[in-house]
Amino acid sequence: MKRTTGMDRAKTSQWRPATRAIRGGTWRSEMGETSEALFLTSGYCYDDAATVAARFAGEQDGMTYSRLQNPTVAMLEERIALLEGAEACRTQASGMAAMTAALLCQLSAGDHMVSARAAFGSCRWLGDSLLPRFGIDVTVIDATDNAAWEAAIRPNTKVFFFETPANPTMDVADLEYICGLARSRGITTVIDNAFCTPALQRPLEWGADVVAYSATKLMDGQGRVLAGAVCGSEEFINEKLLPFQRNTGPNLSPFNAWVVLKGLETLDMRARKQSENALKVGEFVAGRVRRILHPWLDGHPGQALAHKQMDACGPIFSFVLDGGREQAHALLDALQLIDISNNIGDSRSLMCHPASTTHHNMGPEGREAMGVSEGMLRINVGLEDPDDLIEDLDQALAKAGL
Ligand SMILES: *Cc1c(COP(=O)(O)O)cnc(C)c1O
Numbered sequence: 001m002k003r004t005t006g007m008d009r010a011k012t013s014q015w016r017p018a019t020r021a022i023r024g025g026t027w028r029s030e031m032g033e034t035s036e037a038l039f040l041t042s043g044y045c046y047d048d049a050a051t052v053a054a055r056f057a058g059e060q061d062g063m064t065y066s067r068l069q070n071p072t073v074a075m076l077e078e079r080i081a082l083l084e085g086a087e088a089c090r091t092q093a094s095g096m097a098a099m100t101a102a103l104l105c106q107l108s109a110g111d112h113m114v115s116a117r118a119a120f121g122s123c124r125w126l127g128d129s130l131l132p133r134f135g136i137d138v139t140v141i142d143a144t145d146n147a148a149w150e151a152a153i154r155p156n157t158k159v160f161f162f163e164t165p166a167n168p169t170m171d172v173a174d175l176e177y178i179c180g181l182a183r184s185r186g187i188t189t190v191i192d193n194a195f196c197t198p199a200l201q202r203p204l205e206w207g208a209d210v211v212a213y214s215a216t217k218l219m220d221g222q223g224r225v226l227a228g229a230v231c232g233s234e235e236f237i238n239e240k241l242l243p244f245q246r247n248t249g250p251n252l253s254p255f256n257a258w259v260v261l262k263g264l265e266t267l268d269m270r271a272r273k274q275s276e277n278a279l280k281v282g283e284f285v286a287g288r289v290r291r292i293l294h295p296w297l298d299g300h301p302g303q304a305l306a307h308k309q310m311d312a313c314g315p316i317f318s319f320v321l322d323g324g325r326e327q328a329h330a331l332l333d334a335l336q337l338i339d340i341s342n343n344i345g346d347s348r349s350l351m352c353h354p355a356s357t358t359h360h361n362m363g364p365e366g367r368e369a370m371g372v373s374e375g376m377l378r379i380n381v382g383l384e385d386p387d388d389l390i391e392d393l394d395q396a397l398a399k400a401g402l
Pocket of ligand 1: 094095096097120122123163167192194195213214215216217226227228344
C-alpha cells in the first residue's frame with residue numbers, strides 16, 4: 001500500500017471540505033487503482049516471524065487482524081476524521097454500536113450521565129434501560145433548557161449526551177453553551193450528529209469532545225448499509241474507545257466501509273441540495289398545517305440557534321396534524337411518490353409516523369413527555385425535484401382532509 005497525499009494530514013487538513021470528501025484518506029495498492037480498494041479480508045500474512053512479532057509489539061505499522069485494523073475501514077476513518085476536523089475516528093457496525101461504544105468506553109459503575117429527553121428511541125433506551133443496569137445513573141432533561149443542564153450536574157457527572165436537531169421533534173440544543181459548561185466542569189460531551197453530518201454542523205468547533213454518527217443516514221445517503229462512527233481527540237480514541245472496541249468487536253465490515261466512502265464523495269452536495277429541497281417543501285407544508293417543526297422556518301423556538309450553529313436546515317422536518325394517528329396514517333396511505341419508510345438521510349423522500357414506528361417502544365407517556373404526538377409525521381426530503389414532492393404532498397394532504 002502506498003499512502004497518497006490523501007493520507008498526509010499536514011496536506012489534507014489544508015484542503016477545503018469538498019476536496020477532503022473525495023481525496024481524504026486514500027491509500028493506493030501497487031495496482032494504482034483510482035477508486036479505493038475493497039479489502040475483504042479478516043487476516044493478514046507476514047514475510048517472516050519477526051515482522052508479525054514487531055507488529056504485535058507495536059514497533060512496526062501494519063495490519064494484523066481486521067478487528068484491529070483493515071485498510072478499507074482505515075480509509076473511511078481517516079476521511080471522516082478529516083471532514084469532522086477531529087484528530088481521530090473509529091467506525092462501528094451501526095449508529096447504535098457507535099453510541100453504545102462512545103458511552104460504555106468511558107462510563108463506569110457509580111458515574112452519572114445527563115442526556116436529552118428528545119432523542120432517537122434507541123439512544124433513549126441506552127440511558128433509560130442499559131446504563132442503569134451497570135450502576136450508571138442517568139438524568140434526562142429538556143436539552144433546549146440551558147439552565148437544566150447546569151442544574152442536573154452532580155459531583156460524579158461524567159458525560160453529557162444529546163443530539164441536535166433531535167429526532168423527531170427537531171429540538172435545537174445550544175452546542176456552544178452546553179459544551180462550554182461541560183468543559184468548565186470536566187464533563188465529556190458526546191454529540192449524536194446524525195441529522196447534520198459535518199457537511200452541515202461541526203460540533204467540535206463549538207467545543208464538543210466526542211461526535212458520534214449513524215453513518216447509515218446522510219453519510220451513506222442512499223439507504224444501502226448500516227454504519228457508525230465515533231470522532232474525538234487521539235487521546236479519547238486511543239485510550240478510551242479503542243481498548244473497548246478492539247476487545248468487544250462492534251466493527252464495521254470493509255464492504256460497508258467502502259460503500260460509505262463512496263457516499264462521502266457526494267455528501268456535501270447532497271446535504272446542501274436536500275436542505276434546499278427541505279426548505280422549499282417545508283414552506284409549502286407550513287401553509288397547509290397548523291404546526292410545523294422545521295428549524296429554518298419562523299415559529300420554531302430554536303430557529304436563531306439553528307441558524308447560528310448549522311450551515312443549512314438538513315433534510316428532515318416534522319409536522320403535526322390535528323386529526324391524530326388516524327389522519328397521519330391517512331396522509332401516509334395517500335402518498336404516491338414519497339415512500340412510507342422510517343429511514344432518514346436517503347436521497348429518496350421518505351415519511352413516517354414516529355408514534356407508531358421509531359418511538360413506539362417509548363409508550364404513550366414517554367412520547368407525551370418527549371413531545372411526540374399522535375398526529376406527528378416526519379419527512380426526509382430527498383433529491384427528487386421538490387415540485388414533484390410538493391404535488392404529491394398536496395394531493396395526499398387533500399385526501400387526508402387538509
Ligand atoms: C438512526 C439514528 C441512530 C441509530 O443509527 P443506526 O445506524 O440505525 O444504528 C442514532 N441516532 C440518530 C439521531 C439516528 O437518526
